[in-house]
Amino acid sequence: MMGILMAAILISGVGASTGARAEVTLTDVTGRQITLDQPARRLLITDGRFLVALSLIHPDPVSLLAAWPHDIDHIGPDTYTQLRATSPAIASLPKVAGSARVQSVEQILAVRPDLAVFPLGSSLSDEQRASIEAAGIPVLVLDFFTYPLKNVDRSLRLLGHATGSTARAERFIAFRRERMRVIAERVAHLPEEARPAVFLEPHAGLSEDCCASPGNGRIGEYIDFVGGDNIGRDAIPSPAGWLSLEYVITRAPEVYIATGGPHMERRGGLVLGSGFSDSQARASLAHLVSRPGFADLPAVLNGRAHGLSHQLLNSPLDIMALEYLAKSIHPTVFRDINPDETRAFISELSAVTSMDGVFWTRLVEPGSR
Structure with a gap:
């Protein structure tokens, strides 16, 4: 049962x-x-x-x-x-x-x-x-x-x-559960004070106003699961809403994660996904953090500004997002986790889900700071 x-x-x-x-x-x-x-x-x-x-x-x-x-x-x-x-x-x-x-x-x-x-x-x-x-x-x-x-x-x-298609479904479910188990077990041993403040901006660049944010539930669940402190949780009772720039600055997030995708290209937002290079993705992320108030956030000053494909969230592909979020928020704890291995498995499993291109990026190359 x-x-x-x-x-x-x-x-x-x-x-x-x-x-x-x-x-x-x-x-x-x-x-x-x-x-x-x-x-x-x-x-x-x-x-x-x-x-x-x-x-x-x-x-x-x-x-x-x-x-x-x-x-x-x-x-x-x-x-x-x-x-x-x-x-x-x-x-x-x-x-x-x-x-x-x-x-x-x-x-x-x-x-x-x-x-x-x-x-x-x-x-x-x-x-x-x-x-x-x-x-x-x-x-x-x-x-x-x-x-x-x-x-x-x-x-x-x-x-x-x-x-x-029961057998194929169970194969993927088992794979996803094992990857999630590794994350959950490590996060369970983290003290509460070790959870850094995280500002995740969905569809970053969608509006000139600051700032879209997850609240309680949905994308916010992902941040909680990987051991982050979602700064939108206390201000937004619903699953999604808006934060003022003043609030974001006051919360001083240690990690900034923008989400985007091909749909953001025409809006001048974060571009990621199939058909984009890492230089394009990184340039769009750099543009986002050049907005007033962003450059002085601890996350940006300390090289912890990241971009993530929104199409990986709220879908069966979310295990890749969870692994990247885990590495972004706790780089030492999850040093050995490799989302690219997960992407390779999914590419092998699905002949039609395109996994070519860039699905995550950061302003600072790993190991350069």
């Missing part, structure tokens, strides 16, 4: 005339149970990150899609280009609304999926869900965003069972 998940595959014979039928019974992250007549072959997904998850557990994830929201920023433009090269059908798949937008039940029914997959906290109403299920389409709720440390493994396991 696997706690609330309790995902099981139930095999039952239904008679010689109809042959064997493989039923799949799942309990999703909300605790609701659904049953599929057989592993799903036509999934409707409302978040591009689900496609990344599928790529880790299935050799041809696009072949499983009946529709998706075409939210290319969530998977990265280079990954989308690679998917188009290997699976051209992705460009012509029906488009549905993203999870944060109002859903059209008619649009969903017209696609005729055998499973509709939504993220926890999506805009799907109870009435819409009932209408979809009344049409014979099960609705499965996953979570890579709201409670990432608790639900990423659960969600991957659910996808594995739902698509008949």
Whole structure:
């Protein structure tokens, strides 16, 4: 038994005339149970990150899609280009609304999926869900965003069972859990005073105003897990919000971590990911810390300003982010941790998730200070 998940595959014979039928019974992250007549072959997904998850557990994830929201920023433009090269059908798949937008039940029914997959906290109403299920389409709720440390493994396991890819899903889950275990055990031995003040700025450069920050939950969970003291926790009761520059200066963060990606190039923010060089990433980070008030932060003065791809957070790829955060916040404790090894494993596991390019950077080369 696997706690609330309790995902099981139930095999039952239904008679010689109809042959064997493989039923799949799942309990999703909300605790609701659904049953599929057989592993799903036509999934409707409302978040591009689900496609990344599928790529880790299935050799041809696009072949499983009946529709998706075409939210290319969530998977990265280079990954989308690679998917188009290997699976051209992705460009012509029906488009549905993203999870944060109002859903059209008619649009969903017209696609005729055998499973509709939504993220926890999506805009799907109870009435819409009932209408979809009344049409014979099960609705499965996953979570890579709201409670990432608790639900990423659960969600991957659910996808594995739902698509008949259990073995591949369990391989990745075991890998992720072992890497997380190493981090958790070392952090558990750190005294409270050894947790440095950390300022993480999501989508850095998104606004001229200072400053976006995680609060309690979501990205803030990652900082807590790797032994950092998130300066946004005391000021922002919700998972995300804004800090004033005066507050940031007063808290004197010892570590600064900006997140960004290809989507920030047109905004003049932090650029990272496939298609970018380390010099480009570092130059964009240098531009960010040249903003008024940043240059004198202890993190910048002491060479502890870092950049991290936002697409690694709140996704099945988050183990790379956790390892880089751990090394950034506790470089001595995690000296032997190598996120590049994790990236190599993921690149080997997934033929379509592009791991070429730069996904983390810092202003000062390791060992130069």
